[in-house]
Every structure is written in C-alpha cells, then in structure tokens.
Amino acid sequence: MPISENMVQEIVQEVMAKMQIADAPAGKHGIFKDMNDAIEAAKKSQAIVKKMSMDQREKILTCIRKKIRENAEVLARMGVDETGMGNVGDKILKHHLVADKTPGTEDITTTAWSGDRGLTLIEMGPFGVIGAITPCTNPSETILCNTIGMLAGGNTVVFNPHPQAIKTSIYAINLLNEASLEAGGPDNIAVTVEKPTLETSNIMMKHKDIPLIAATGGPGVVTAVLSSGKRGIGAGAGNPPAVVDETADIRKAAQDIVNGCTFDNNLPCIAEKEIVAVSSIVDELMHYLVTENDCYLASKEEQDKLTEVVLAGGRLNRKCVGRDARTLLSMIGVEVPANIRCIVFEGPKEHPLIATELMMPILGVVRAKDFDDAVEQAVWLEHGNRHSAHIHSKNIDNITKYAKAIDTAILVKNAPSYAALGFGGEGYCTFTIASRTGEGLTSASTFTKRRRCVMSDSLCIR
Numbered sequence: 001m002p003i004s005e006n007m008v009q010e011i012v013q014e015v016m017a018k019m020q021i022a023d024a025p026a027g028k029h030g031i032f033k034d035m036n037d038a039i040e041a042a043k044k045s046q047a048i049v050k051k052m053s054m055d056q057r058e059k060i061l062t063c064i065r066k067k068i069r070e071n072a073e074v075l076a077r078m079g080v081d082e083t084g085m086g087n088v089g090d091k092i093l094k095h096h097l098v099a100d101k102t103p104g105t106e107d108i109t110t111t112a113w114s115g116d117r118g119l120t121l122i123e124m125g126p127f128g129v130i131g132a133i134t135p136c137t138n139p140s141e142t143i144l145c146n147t148i149g150m151l152a153g154g155n156t157v158v159f160n161p162h163p164q165a166i167k168t169s170i171y172a173i174n175l176l177n178e179a180s181l182e183a184g185g186p187d188n189i190a191v192t193v194e195k196p197t198l199e200t201s202n203i204m205m206k207h208k209d210i211p212l213i214a215a216t217g218g219p220g221v222v223t224a225v226l227s228s229g230k231r232g233i234g235a236g237a238g239n240p241p242a243v244v245d246e247t248a249d250i251r252k253a254a255q256d257i258v259n260g261c262t263f264d265n266n267l268p269c270i271a272e273k274e275i276v277a278v279s280s281i282v283d284e285l286m287h288y289l290v291t292e293n294d295c296y297l298a299s300k301e302e303q304d305k306l307t308e309v310v311l312a313g314g315r316l317n318r319k320c321v322g323r324d325a326r327t328l329l330s331m332i333g334v335e336v337p338a339n340i341r342c343i344v345f346e347g348p349k350e351h352p353l354i355a356t357e358l359m360m361p362i363l364g365v366v367r368a369k370d371f372d373d374a375v376e377q378a379v380w381l382e383h384g385n386r387h388s389a390h391i392h393s394k395n396i397d398n399i400t401k402y403a404k405a406i407d408t409a410i411l412v413k414n415a416p417s418y419a420a421l422g423f424g425g426e427g428y429c430t431f432t433i434a435s436r437t438g439e440g441l442t443s444a445s446t447f448t449k450r451r452r453c454v455m456s457d458s459l460c461i462r
Helices: 005-022 035-049 054-070 072-083 088-101 139-152 163-182 198-206 219-226 250-266 279-292 300-310 325-330 371-382 396-406 417-421
Strands: 111-115 118-126 129-133 156-160 190-193 212-216 231-235 241-244 274-278 295-297 342-346 362-368 388-392 410-413 448-456
Touching (some): 035 156, 035 190, 054 072, 054 088, 054 163, 072 139, 088 139, 088 250, 129 198, 139 156, 139 163, 139 212, 163 190, 198 219, 219 231, 241 250, 241 371, 250 279, 250 362, 250 417, 274 279, 279 295, 279 342, 279 362, 300 342, 325 342, 362 371, 371 396, 388 417, 396 410, 410 417
Parallel strands (some): 156 190, 212 231, 241 274, 274 362, 295 342, 342 362, 388 410
Antiparallel strands (some): 111 118, 118 448
16 A cells, blocks of 8 residues: 655655664664673563563553554665665555554463362463564564564563664664663663674574574574574465465455555565466456556566566575566566556466565466366465465355365465455464464464463362
C-alpha cells in the first residue's frame, strides 16, 4: 500500500533531521565496540529486568510501541536508503504492524492443575540474555519485534545485525533503550556492536552467558546456530507457492496474490514466490494478472535475460533483491509504465526464476493438469522448508489435502500472504518464523522456559 510522493515530501525534513542521529559515533544507548562488553551490559540489565513486575515490563513495552509509531517513517526510509531494498510506504505499514500487533506480557501465561493431591503450576520464566542474528531484509522490524517479545518474557537481547543494515539497526536499538529509560527501566535491554562481523557472531554464539540463540535469515546462518551446541530458534528460508484451483474466485485470487507478492517488493519471507494453477483456469488467471493487477507478461527472451541478471553465475544477485518490477526490467533494457508492479510468465516448476527464492516481485506460473498435480508440484517447489504456503480455493477437501501435504508453519487461504502477519487477517505479528526448529510464529512465550511448581496435598480448596 504505497504512500504518495506528497506525503513523502512532507516528512523528508523531519526524516533527514532524525537520520543524522544514526550517523552519530558510537556511545549511544546499547552500542558497544566489543561484543563481550555488549553481552556483559545486557547481563547486568537482565538482572534488573527479571526482578521487574509484569506491569513494569508492560510500561516499557508501551513506551517502545509509542516510539516505533513515532519513528516508523524514519526507520522505513533508513532501511530503504541503507539496503536499497523494499519501499518506504510498505515499510511504514510494517513498523505500525509491529507496534500494534506484537504480543507483550499478555502472552506470558500460567497453566494450573488442582486436585486431591494439591496444586501444580507451569510458569514461563526467562532464559536470561538471548543472542539474536537479524537480516538486512527486515532489519529494524525484526529487532523491534524480537525485543518486545524477549523483554516481555523477562530477557534482554544481544543483536548481531546484518552488516548491510547496521545504521538502521543501531537506530532501532537506541530507540529501544531510550524507551526503557523513559519508562523507568534499565539501559541496555537491547545491545549490539558498532561493526558486526562473522567473528562477533561467533563470540556471541559461544559465550557462556548466552543460553539461547534466535536466528532470522538464510539457511547458512540458521545452520550455524543449530551447530552452536546451544538451544536455537531458527527462522530460515522459504519459497512459498500459491496454489489456485478451479473453484477459486479467480479475479480475487489474482489480486490477492499480486498484493502479497509485491508488498515491500517481495521481501517478507512469507510472500508468494510462485503460482501453481490447475490448467483449466490458467488463462483466466493470467488475464486478470495482466489486465487488472498491473503485471508485465515477460517473453521467453526477457525471462532468459532476467535469469542472467538476477541469478548471475547461478547465484542470487543481491543487488536485485527487494527491487521493484520496473527497476528489474530496466536492468534488461525494458522500459514499462509507472504502474507496473509485478513480472509474470508461465513456465515449468524447474525454471530457475520459479524454483529459486528470489525475494523480488517476479511470479512464475506453473500449469498443473489437476489439483493433485498442483499439490505435488507445490510441495516440490517449497523444497521442504516447511515455512509458508498459500491456496485459493472454495473446496474444503482440497484445502485440507494441500495443508497436510505442504506441512508449513503458515498456510494462508484466500487472502494475500501478509494476512498471516495480522495485516488484514486475525492473529499477532512476528518477523521471526521458526519453521526449521518448529516453533512457528514466535512471540513472547517462545522466548521463555517452562518451570513446574508443585504444592503437594495443599492449596486445593474444592
């Protein structure tokens, strides 16, 4: 949902003034030169946080949410300017989503059993200092969302952000600590280093005071975390297919899929990356994609040129990730009208622009002979990541069959992918979807450990 150029111009002066803070030297709240010093500071703050009441933690979270809303435009523009990915309008929406729909202390609950032999409670307690690795695709969104959940659970957090988004990440971390101080909490509830590297990441993962590591990123970083010997929460890659069967509202399916695919230029890991449609409705679907949803139909020659550019040398070209459709087409010498927001074409599931998770508004359409064939091809395209998938159908049996076969942490039915994050759908927001380690959509309760407290033969008054 883009914002107008006039709106952008109205905030540019405020944005530039605030962005000067991000260029300030180290010494801001939560920013350290040495990773060991950062961890030590977070450890001292956690000793304070774990003694705070839920109400005290919630006051900090309320202040954090307020600051996120106030700085949504700044963080959005910083993220786009620093990484070259995504678009300002959608990133503003994502920050408001984090502020409004990330669970806080209400997610920390108690389970109780009482009977003839007394009372037993299951309480959620903090891990302590959590180590977190964050991506350049959703840098500030992930840091802010993670910290809300981790702090609600009584933890503090040490971040090793992606180096390509360090200014944006530092700004977000400083904001978090300012909020804590304003609400009467400690400094250094979230910390990082000036220059995150592979070495600082290794120090964090091996440090004796880090019992839990949460990684949001590609398969390599998740594998490293799971090889650390510590408890790990891994939010890895996905290649979400959108299946469309003959019972679907084809016009709405086309609109929903394009809206989800193009949101923030396809950066969300849950976004539609390809379509698998039954043969009988492919032509109708393509018609709606092109004529009503601002999609550009790429020729075979243009597909080949795109493949050479975005998968240069057989590897994902990072300079293309998160770019809009017009920019991608201009890279192969094709100029299109300003309204074009997605590139579509029909091809086999093995086509490199379909089989590879691109994180770009490029949608390949795979033709299936029937629904069972569509399911089989979609499962192949998801590559066993068990991350996200989508379906447009009015047939409950088909939806059920697909859900069982695809077995993903997220399955969106008859809506854009972002409905899974609470944007136009029910449920809470998260930017760490731990498909690989099984937690699914993380929240405050994910970052706690369960403790059983037993009172034998007492406190049962029935």
